[in-house]
Amino acid sequence: MTESRAIMPAQLPAAPAERTVYSYGVLRGSTLHISGMVAFDSDANIVGEGDIEAQVEQVMQNLTAVVEEAGGTIDDVVSTTTYLVDVADAPVVSAARARHFTGEVLPTHTVVGVAALARPQFLVEIQAIAEIG
Template structure:
């Protein structure tokens, strides 16, 4: 193991289904020093089913619940999230995302946020995907 590899740690919370990450060769999170890089979270339930098919509000909440599982598994909380990027199949759903963010990010310093319109996500049932970065220092 090189010095670089020893400073990185894969974060794979038990609350998230292992198969999508294993089958697509990624980690749900990678901690590199005090920085946690969080993969794009979608509406997977713990059993691998898609939560809220056709319901953007349910999918946003599940994606953020999954993000929280990654952050907590790395030793942090949602208050440690410093940046997010949200990919939406329909950018008209941005107000739904903003409402969910107001419930999930309640600290004095809100994470940065970028919204990107996407023609499609990893599965046709997904309406939203949210990736992030947390500082765990």
């Protein structure tokens, strides 16, 4: 049986995950499932309140931290799902994806418009799957 390993990077705040009972990532075999990343800094402060560009950048940094903690790189991401409270912000996400996903094969991408995220200050959340190694 393949074992699972929790991926909890030190640069992401432990308290939100502990309080709401989840892992930032779960590595099972070579597949890394990444929880929806939001714009938290390492102290659980919300980065870029009201600023979609700042939030997307922080989310991408957090997503990268999870992949790297699992032993991979951002190019190992194979699929993403982006949740936006305003789908008009999708071009901002696309621009960030173009900066961060530069590998030969780009990850799949689904955008979902939502009424709200876990906190009203969050404008974007990105969930991903990566294949490590």
